[in-house]
Amino acid sequence: MEPTSALTARYRILAVGRAGAAAVQPLLSAGFIDVEFAVLDTDPEALAQSPITHRVHFGEAATFGLGTGSDPARGRAAAESDLERLRPLFAGARLIFIVAGLGGGTGSGATPVLARLAREAGALTLGVATLPFDCEGRQRAQHAREALTAFRSSADAVICVPKQRVLAQFKEQERPALTEVLAAANDLSGQSIRGLIQLLTRPGLMPLDFAHLERLLRGRHAESCFATVETTGPQRTRDAVEQLLRHPFLDRGQALSEADAVLLSLAAGPEVSFTEIDHVFTHLQNVCERATVITGTSIDSALAGRLVVTVIASRNPTNAPSAIPLSSEAHSTAPQAPPLPGSRPDSNAALGPDLMSAPTLPGVPGTAPLGGHTRDDSSSVPVFAGSGSLASPSLATVANPTVGALTKKKIKPTQSLLNFDTLPNRGRFEGLPATVYQGEDLDIPTYARRGIALN
Amino acid sequence: MFKREQIVVGLEIGTAKVCAAIGIVTPAGGLQVIGVGSHPSTGVRKGEIVDLNHATREVREAVGIAEDAAGAEVSSVFLGVTGAHILGSTNRGVHPIASSDRTIGPSDVTAALSHAKLQNLPNERWILHHIRQDFIVDDQAEVKDPVGLLGNRLEARVHVITGHGLRVGNSIRALTDTQIGIDEIVFNGLSSAMTTLSRAQKDAGSLVIDLGAGTTEFALYYRDILRHSGVLAVGGDHVTNDIALGLRIGTTLAESLKIEHGGAFVDDRCRGGRIEVPSDTGTPTVHSLEHLRRIQEARLEETFELVAQELGPLLQWARGGVYLVGGGSRTPGITALAQRILQLPVHLGRSQDLSGASADLEQPEYASVFGLLRYGALRLRQKPKGFARVKQLFQDTFNR
Missing domain, CATH: 3.30.1330.20 (Tubulin/FtsZ, C-terminal domain)
Structure with missing residues (x-):
C-alpha cells in the first residue's frame, strides 16, 4: 500500500477507531488555526462514515480489512504492520493528540503504537482516552486498563475520560437519554483538546506556553x-x-x-x-x-x-x-x-x-x-x-x-x-508461572506484600 | 575397580547447583562417599527445569567431576526431583476381610494398600513414593503388621508422594542425551530427611526442612513413620530476588550481599548499619544493612509460617526437634528465627553415618544428594541381584 499523504500543521489531532472519530466530531467546527485532523481505523466502513477528509485505513494485511473485532492484540498487530505508512502522519508536528476510546480493538491496541511513533517523530504526544462504561463488561474494562497502562507509558501524558463518571452528571435526571450521555462523553474529550489548543494557538500566547506545556508533560507518562x-x-x-x-x-x-x-x-x-x-x-x-x-x-x-x-x-x-x-x-x-x-x-x-x-x-x-x-x-x-x-x-x-x-x-x-503497578515486580521470576499459595503470589517479595516499610 | 552392584549414585538437578555423588555400599551395610561433583546450575528455576540444554550440559559436568574423583563410571543414578507440582498426601484404603475365620492374610494387606495408593489419583500424576504408615484393624489403630490378626475391616494408611507426570518427565529428559540410566526417581524432601535423621530421631518425632535455592521441602516423622511431606516453591532465590528488588540492585550483587551480610533477623547491631559496595567509579555505593535484614527476615519468616500452615496440627509431632538443611540453613540466626515461628527446638541438620574423604560430607547443601545415596543403598539391599525392575521395586514396601 502507498504511504499516507503527510500532514503539515504543527498541531494534529488523530482520531483512532470509531470512538475516537466520534470524540473529535464536535471539534471539527471549532475553527482552530494550524490544526489538522486525521482519522485512523482498521475498518474501512467506519472510516467512510467520518466527516474528516484525511482518512487512513491501516492494518489491512493484519486484519484483512475487516476491523479488529474488539481484539486489542489485533489492533496492535494492525498498527505494527503498517508502521512505515503511518509515519508521515507524525513528521514535523509539535503536538499530537491521539484520541481514542479504550476497551475495543483498534483504540486499545493501536494507540500505544501510534503514541510511540509520535514520540519518535519528536512531537509532544498527548493521549485523550475514553474508558468504557461499567456495564460494557469486565473484559472491556480489563482491556481498557491494560491499554491505558501501555498508552501512558508510550505517550507523554494521557487524559482519561471515564465514561462512567459522565453518568454522575446525569444523576438528577431519572432516565438520561443514551444519545445525551454519549454526546456528553464525547464532548468532554473534545473540550480537553479544545482547551489546550485554544491555550496554545491564541496569538501571543503560544511560544511561551508550548514550552511550559512541554516542560510540564514531556516524558512524564502521567x-x-x-x-x-x-x-x-x-x-x-x-x-x-x-x-x-x-x-x-x-x-x-x-x-x-x-x-x-x-x-x-x-x-x-x-x-x-x-x-x-x-x-x-x-x-x-x-x-x-x-x-x-x-x-x-x-x-x-x-x-x-x-x-x-x-x-x-x-x-x-x-x-x-x-x-x-x-x-x-x-x-x-x-x-x-x-x-x-x-x-x-x-x-x-x-x-x-x-x-x-x-x-x-x-x-x-x-x-x-x-x-x-x-x-x-x-x-x-x-x-x-x-x-x-x-x-x-x-x-x-x-x-x-x-x-x-x-x-x-x-x-x-x-x-x-x-x-498493582506500584508493587515491585517479580524480578527474576517474571515470566515463570506464579507460585500462588492461598491467593498470594509468593514470587512477589514478602516485604512488599506485608507492607513492611523500607525507610 | 568396584563391582557395579556396590556403586550407588545420586544426582540432583537443583536450582543453585547440579550435584552428583558416588558412594559404595560396604559389606557391613555402611555407606562410603567416594566422589562428589557439583556445578552451578543455570537451567532450573524453582526446582524445575526451564532450560533443558543447560541442565543436560551441567549434569554432564557434575557427573564428570564425580567420576574423576571416584575413579568409577556412572551408569545409572537415583535422580532427585522437586518442584511445586509434588504433593504429599496421606490416603486411607479400606478392605473388608472376606475369609470365613476373619484372619487377615497377606493378600488383604496388599489390597488395602493398593486401594489407599490409588485413591484420588488423577491421570496426569505419577506416584513417586508410596510409604506405608500403619494399619487400622476394626477400631485398633497403629498396627504395624496386621497379617495373622483377626478383624472384619482392614484400613491401611499410606503416604503417597505424587508428581505431575510431564514435569517429572522434564527431569528425565535432562538425562536422555547423557547415556546415564535412571534407577529411580526420588523426592528430594524425602532423601534429605533420610540422611539427616537417625532412627531414634524419627521415632521421637522430627521435622526436616530443606531450605533449597528454588524450593523448600519438608518431611515429618513420628514413631518412625513418615507422617507428612511436601514442598513449597519458595527458596533462597526468592530471598535474593526480594533483596534485589528492595534495594534496587542486581541479582548478582544481591546474592553476594546476602551471603556476606545476610542474617535471619534484624538485631541491634545492624540497626542503621550500612554496607559499602565498591564500584568502578571510585565512590562506593551504600546500602542499608537493616533493610537487607528486614527483607530477608520477612521472607524467611513467611517460609516457616507456610511450612507450619502446611503441617497444621501435625507440627506438634515434631517435638523431637526441627532440623534445617539446605543452603538456606547457613543463614546466620536461622535456627532462632525458626524456633520463634515454629515454637519447637530447632537444630542444624547434618548428614549422618557417612564415611569418606570428601570435605562436602558436613555441608548442609548436600543433604539431599547424600540422601539419594542412602535411599539407593537401601534399595540395593532390597533389590534381588541380577534383575532390577522398577515396577517390582515399587511394589516393595518401603518403611524407613
Missing part, C-alpha cells in the same frame, strides 16, 4: 484528569471554583491536591475583571500547592458574560491511585459533597466571604452580563501567560516546604484502590 466548567452571573468565579472542586473527574478536588502538574486555563468574555481572574487562580492554586502550575488566560468576545475554566491535572502514576474507576459506587454514593479541600483560612479571610460557608448554588443562575465593565472589544486578547505570572508570591510554581505539611492534612483519608 495519567491526567481533566475538568472544565462554565459559569455565568455575578457569582460566576465562586461557582466556577466550587464546581471544579467537587467535579467528579477531579475526585471532588482530591486530584488537584495530589497532582504534581496542573494546567489552569481561563477563558472569558471581554468584561472579565482582574479580581475575578485573581479569585479563580488563587483558590485553585491554593488547592494544588504541591504541583507545578501553569496558567493561561484568554479573552474571547464570543464568550460574553461567561467564564470557562479548564483544569488538567497530572498525577505521578507511581504514587497515586489510578483514575480508572473499578466501580461506579465510589463516586456516586456520597450523598453530600465533602468540604472543599482547598480553602486555607488565611486566603479565605483575604478574599472576603468564606468560600466554605458560601451557599451551594447549583446550576447556572441566569445569563445576565456583568455591568460596569467596559473594555476593549478586541476578539481575543491574552491577559496572562506563563507560570506564576500572577502578582501574589504564594502562586509560585512549586509549593514551598512550609505549606507542604498543610497540604498533607488536607488530603482526605479515602480508601484507594490497590494499584
Whole structure:
C-alpha cells in the first residue's frame, strides 16, 4: 500500500477507531488555526462514515480489512504492520493528540503504537482516552486498563475520560437519554483538546506556553484528569471554583491536591475583571500547592458574560491511585459533597466571604452580563501567560516546604484502590508461572506484600 | 575397580547447583562417599527445569567431576526431583476381610494398600513414593503388621508422594542425551530427611526442612513413620530476588550481599548499619544493612509460617526437634528465627553415618544428594541381584 499523504500543521489531532472519530466530531467546527485532523481505523466502513477528509485505513494485511473485532492484540498487530505508512502522519508536528476510546480493538491496541511513533517523530504526544462504561463488561474494562497502562507509558501524558463518571452528571435526571450521555462523553474529550489548543494557538500566547506545556508533560507518562466548567452571573468565579472542586473527574478536588502538574486555563468574555481572574487562580492554586502550575488566560468576545475554566491535572502514576474507576459506587454514593479541600483560612479571610460557608448554588443562575465593565472589544486578547505570572508570591510554581505539611492534612483519608503497578515486580521470576499459595503470589517479595516499610 | 552392584549414585538437578555423588555400599551395610561433583546450575528455576540444554550440559559436568574423583563410571543414578507440582498426601484404603475365620492374610494387606495408593489419583500424576504408615484393624489403630490378626475391616494408611507426570518427565529428559540410566526417581524432601535423621530421631518425632535455592521441602516423622511431606516453591532465590528488588540492585550483587551480610533477623547491631559496595567509579555505593535484614527476615519468616500452615496440627509431632538443611540453613540466626515461628527446638541438620574423604560430607547443601545415596543403598539391599525392575521395586514396601 502507498504511504499516507503527510500532514503539515504543527498541531494534529488523530482520531483512532470509531470512538475516537466520534470524540473529535464536535471539534471539527471549532475553527482552530494550524490544526489538522486525521482519522485512523482498521475498518474501512467506519472510516467512510467520518466527516474528516484525511482518512487512513491501516492494518489491512493484519486484519484483512475487516476491523479488529474488539481484539486489542489485533489492533496492535494492525498498527505494527503498517508502521512505515503511518509515519508521515507524525513528521514535523509539535503536538499530537491521539484520541481514542479504550476497551475495543483498534483504540486499545493501536494507540500505544501510534503514541510511540509520535514520540519518535519528536512531537509532544498527548493521549485523550475514553474508558468504557461499567456495564460494557469486565473484559472491556480489563482491556481498557491494560491499554491505558501501555498508552501512558508510550505517550507523554494521557487524559482519561471515564465514561462512567459522565453518568454522575446525569444523576438528577431519572432516565438520561443514551444519545445525551454519549454526546456528553464525547464532548468532554473534545473540550480537553479544545482547551489546550485554544491555550496554545491564541496569538501571543503560544511560544511561551508550548514550552511550559512541554516542560510540564514531556516524558512524564502521567495519567491526567481533566475538568472544565462554565459559569455565568455575578457569582460566576465562586461557582466556577466550587464546581471544579467537587467535579467528579477531579475526585471532588482530591486530584488537584495530589497532582504534581496542573494546567489552569481561563477563558472569558471581554468584561472579565482582574479580581475575578485573581479569585479563580488563587483558590485553585491554593488547592494544588504541591504541583507545578501553569496558567493561561484568554479573552474571547464570543464568550460574553461567561467564564470557562479548564483544569488538567497530572498525577505521578507511581504514587497515586489510578483514575480508572473499578466501580461506579465510589463516586456516586456520597450523598453530600465533602468540604472543599482547598480553602486555607488565611486566603479565605483575604478574599472576603468564606468560600466554605458560601451557599451551594447549583446550576447556572441566569445569563445576565456583568455591568460596569467596559473594555476593549478586541476578539481575543491574552491577559496572562506563563507560570506564576500572577502578582501574589504564594502562586509560585512549586509549593514551598512550609505549606507542604498543610497540604498533607488536607488530603482526605479515602480508601484507594490497590494499584498493582506500584508493587515491585517479580524480578527474576517474571515470566515463570506464579507460585500462588492461598491467593498470594509468593514470587512477589514478602516485604512488599506485608507492607513492611523500607525507610 | 568396584563391582557395579556396590556403586550407588545420586544426582540432583537443583536450582543453585547440579550435584552428583558416588558412594559404595560396604559389606557391613555402611555407606562410603567416594566422589562428589557439583556445578552451578543455570537451567532450573524453582526446582524445575526451564532450560533443558543447560541442565543436560551441567549434569554432564557434575557427573564428570564425580567420576574423576571416584575413579568409577556412572551408569545409572537415583535422580532427585522437586518442584511445586509434588504433593504429599496421606490416603486411607479400606478392605473388608472376606475369609470365613476373619484372619487377615497377606493378600488383604496388599489390597488395602493398593486401594489407599490409588485413591484420588488423577491421570496426569505419577506416584513417586508410596510409604506405608500403619494399619487400622476394626477400631485398633497403629498396627504395624496386621497379617495373622483377626478383624472384619482392614484400613491401611499410606503416604503417597505424587508428581505431575510431564514435569517429572522434564527431569528425565535432562538425562536422555547423557547415556546415564535412571534407577529411580526420588523426592528430594524425602532423601534429605533420610540422611539427616537417625532412627531414634524419627521415632521421637522430627521435622526436616530443606531450605533449597528454588524450593523448600519438608518431611515429618513420628514413631518412625513418615507422617507428612511436601514442598513449597519458595527458596533462597526468592530471598535474593526480594533483596534485589528492595534495594534496587542486581541479582548478582544481591546474592553476594546476602551471603556476606545476610542474617535471619534484624538485631541491634545492624540497626542503621550500612554496607559499602565498591564500584568502578571510585565512590562506593551504600546500602542499608537493616533493610537487607528486614527483607530477608520477612521472607524467611513467611517460609516457616507456610511450612507450619502446611503441617497444621501435625507440627506438634515434631517435638523431637526441627532440623534445617539446605543452603538456606547457613543463614546466620536461622535456627532462632525458626524456633520463634515454629515454637519447637530447632537444630542444624547434618548428614549422618557417612564415611569418606570428601570435605562436602558436613555441608548442609548436600543433604539431599547424600540422601539419594542412602535411599539407593537401601534399595540395593532390597533389590534381588541380577534383575532390577522398577515396577517390582515399587511394589516393595518401603518403611524407613
